[in-house]
Amino acid sequence: xxxxxxxxxxxxxxxxxxxxxxxxxxxxxxxxxxxxxxxxxxxxxxxxxxxxxxxxxxxxxxxxxxxxxxxxxxxxxxxxxxxxxxxxxxxxxxxxxxxxxxxxxxxxxxxxxxxxxxxxxxxxxxxxxxxxxxxxxxxxxxxxxxxxxxxxxxxxxxxxxxxxxxxxxxxxxxxxxxxxxxxxxxxxxxxxxxxxxxxxxxxxxxxxxxxxxxxxxxxxxxxxxxxxxxxxxxxxxxxxxxxxxxxxxxxxxxxxxxxxxxxx
Amino acid sequence: xxxxxxxxxxxxxxxxxxxxxxxxxxxxxxxxxxxxxxxxxxxxxxxxxxxxxxxxxxxxxxxxxxxxxxxxxxxxxxxxxxxxxxxxxxxxxxxxxxxxxxxxxxxxxxxxxxxxxxxxxxxxxxxxxxxxxxxxxxxxxxxxxxxxxxxxxxxxxxxxxxxxxxxxxxxxxxxxxx
Numbered sequence: 019x020x021x022x023x024x025x026x027x028x029x030x031x032x033x034x035x036x037x038x039x040x041x042x043x044x045x046x047x048x049x050x051x052x053x054x055x056x057x058x059x060x061x062x063x064x065x066x067x068x069x070x071x072x073x074x075x076x077x078x079x080x081x082x083x084x085x086x087x088x089x090x091x092x093x094x095x096x097x098x099x100x101x102x103x104x105x106x107x108x109x110x111x112x113x114x115x116x117x118x119x120x121x122x123x124x125x126x127x128x129x130x131x132x133x134x135x136x137x138x139x140x141x142x143x144x145x146x147x148x149x150x151x152x153x154x155x156x157x158x159x160x161x162x163x164x165x166x167x168x169x170x171x172x173x174x175x176x177x178x179x180x181x182x183x184x185x186x187x188x189x190x191x192x193x194x195x196x197x198x199x200x201x202x203x204x205x206x207x208x209x210x211x212x213x214x215x216x217x218x219x220x221x222x223x224x225x226x227x228x229x230x231x232x233x234x235x236x237x238x239x240x241x242x243x244x245x246x247x248x249x250x251x252x253x254x255x256x257x258x259x260x261x262x263x264x265x266x267x268x269x270x271x272x273x274x275x276x277x278x279x280x281x282x
Numbered sequence: 283x284x285x286x287x288x289x290x291x292x293x294x295x296x297x298x299x300x301x302x303x304x305x306x307x308x309x310x311x312x313x314x315x316x317x318x319x320x321x322x323x324x325x326x327x328x329x330x331x332x333x334x335x336x337x338x339x340x341x342x343x344x345x346x347x348x349x350x351x352x353x354x355x356x357x358x359x360x361x362x363x364x365x366x367x368x369x370x371x372x373x374x375x376x377x378x379x380x381x382x383x384x385x386x387x388x389x390x391x392x393x394x395x396x397x398x399x400x401x402x403x404x405x406x407x408x409x410x411x412x413x414x415x416x417x418x419x420x421x422x423x424x425x426x427x428x429x430x431x432x433x434x435x436x437x438x439x440x441x442x443x444x445x446x447x448x449x450x451x452x453x454x455x456x457x458x459x460x
Contacts (some may be wrong), residue, residue, distance in 0.1 A: 024306050024307065024315075024394065025306050025394075025398055026394060027393055027395070027443045027444060028440070030439060030440060031438055031440050032438060032440050034306075044311065044314075180433075182438060183433060183434040195291065196434070208290075208291030208292050209291055210291055211292055213288075213289065213291075216434065217434040248289045248290070250288075279289070280289040
């Protein structure tokens with residue numbers, strides 16, 4: 019078997035799509051796996067002022083018609099926020115804008131954060147019930163990986179997608195995974211098979227050169243370090259890293275188990 | 283919950299490399315991927331003068347280090363579809379060779395990574411978690427080569443490549459590609 023893999027700069031990081039094949043030929047439709055990831059990115063990017071997400075955030079409480087994929091991810095984010103009792107909160111955009119972790123399109127006019135009930139969805143439209151800024155960074159990258167995997171399954175027997183550390187593998191492939199610590203040191207984790215893994219880094223302090231940042235909307239502290247979660251789906255693994263780093267250490271295992279993940 | 287029973291990673295033979303290199307596409311493959319409709323590719327390399335490099339820096343805000351630039355023109359039935367420019371960028375951990383496809387109007391048609399190399403100062407160590415599985419037998423026949431980089435951790439920004447592409451667009455303005 020030969021590993022055929024391609025990599026493109028997407029989602030603000032490097033995205034690799036690969037498969038094990040018998041032949042040297044470039045598998046057909048390989049570009050479409052990147053295109054679906056690019057589609058999710060263009061719909062749900064907070065940075066892009068024209069994305070579906072930015073239109074919703076700039077809607078001043080008006081109902082906005084959105085792409086079905088955007089609606090799907092908003093619904094997932096709401097449901098997961100409910101299931102995690104708000105530990106995963108997709109409405110923290112305002113706070114992240116204030117510290118410079120997210121850009122401000124137009125005027126900053128937002129609560130620091132709200133909760134999932136502030137996002138009202140009916141049909142293909144969504145509406146913000148309070149002036150909040152929705153951010154789907156904790157889930158959209160994983161969701162993009164899942165969509166690409168679903169598409170790959172239609173024409174390939176195995177494969178994987180690695181979107182800057184959010185990884186998912188399917189079929190017979192067993193993907194060796196290592197984790198990069200904050201120090202740059204690498205740690206072997208094992209082989210990933212029919213599963214997803216996501217990692218989130220919590221730095222000791224906010225650094226404008228690495229603006230990715232996780233904050234807590236409760237009294238719970240955000241624990242420093244690199245947090246990795248295994249789950250069947252990449253969106254869930256992605257979202258669970260945010261739950262993990264704010265969970266009380268004594269409760270982490272139980273909370274993740276309830277939400278369909280395992281911390282490693 | 284039964285879902286969690288299956289959530290574990292498979293133990294692997296020890297991996298000791300701390301530098302990874304992955305070749306994604308050869309330059310020739312990249313040409314075909316970036317310009318699938320082209321029937322001919324012609325090498326049209328350029329040699330930049332210091333003055334041109336300064337102009338690129340001014341336009342792009344990023345310094346053009348190399349004077350020699352490898353470029354291929356993609357044609358279809360004698361009509362120019364665009365150019366593929368081969369370039370390199372260096373990041374914090376990574377060294378990347380990539381190709382950008384630019385059309386005659388200066389639009390980016392696509393970007394493909396050709397080579398990705400990542401190096402680390404630290405040793406690779408086995409996680410405590412992994413050690414509990416050492417010695418168990420792997421049954422799966424398909425395994426990737428050991429030194430493959432599948433890294434979960436802090437997401438690396440692709441800004442280096444995007445800055446590189448900006449530099450190539452400036453280059454196209456300064457030197458018209460043949």
